[in-house]
Amino acid sequence: MLVREVMSQPPVTVNDTATIKTAIMLFERHDVSAMPVIDAAGHLTGVISEADVIREMVMPDQRVHEKPVHLSALPLHTVVADVMSTHPITVPSEAELATAAELMTTTAVKSLPVLHRHRLVGVISRRDIIRVLARTDERIEADIDELFRQTGYDWLVEVREGVAVIDGPVVESEQGLAQTLASSVPGIVAIRFATSRSQGPPWPSTPRSSPH
Template sequence: MRVSELMTTPAITVLGETPVSAALRLLDRNQVTALPVVDRRGRLVGSVSEADLIPDALLVYHHRAPSYPMRLSAGLLPRRVAELMSTVVPSVRSDEDLDAAIDLLRSAMVKSLPVVDADRVVGVISRSDVIHFLAGRDARIRNDILDRLRARDLDWRVEVDDGIVQVHGTIGEHERHRAEAIAASVSGVVAVHAA
């Protein structure tokens, strides 16, 4: 399976000049943990995550506000994403194998990866995308096996648990080998037992 089949697209991105408060609202509204930071051409220049923003936001939150309006100096501007973002950002291409993305998510200890093609951010793949895919794996395997059995006019029951397939029905020795071969041809199958 390729990254493109699982990634979220389009990616929700911010510019370096985006105010921190706007980035916080985007993270909250879209229920994501990080945002790729891009330049005006859509090229990846960094990433800003919850971990980058929370300490800064809490620092502002814990300072006591005066009970009267203050006049600010003309040069004081709200904090920008570029001041807090990480500039070393692991990324993947959309045509890469999903296993490579999973390995990078684990080794880089990040919750999401920008997907970059032709120097442009085209999507994001996250650990939650992978979990969602894995949670539905057994149902996909079962349906795929049932489709292949029906195509051969075979009426066998199929159960799948954690990639392990149980095929039940009136199965002789020849049919058992046939059932095992059909089930084993499905991606994600770990083992097959036919009875």
């Protein structure tokens, strides 16, 4: 799957001159944990996260301090540009979804701005990927069946736990085509062929309970 097929669009963005309070309201309204930051021309200039605003805006509670804590009249930083990350990690819209997933897991960021020809076109988040992986086996199987039908093949497919077992294609070229088609379906996690004996059991093994 490609990033552009899964990303949220249009992206929820905030202007770099907006107040931090404005960013907080956008987080709440759209239920997102991070947003791309754009300038007046619409160019990506950074990313602001919930952590950025929490660090700046949560005041100490005087009730738990023996001595009063000095508070300035205003927060030190008041606009988005003051607290945003200025070197956002991005991903191209035509990148594989696996690439975006690896970026998010290796960098610990929860979402990535998606660019097409240097233009912001969407956001891909961990939640977007989970939504894809949560699709039912029945829906995945039906989508693969439809793709095979549209391409003129009467191959059979059964899906369990996101793993597709395809029966029909024998020669390598046909298996390559079947794999290309099936791998484009949201929610698929692995592909096996019923005619191949070298891939092990067709379904994920289920742990058995230990005897008492």
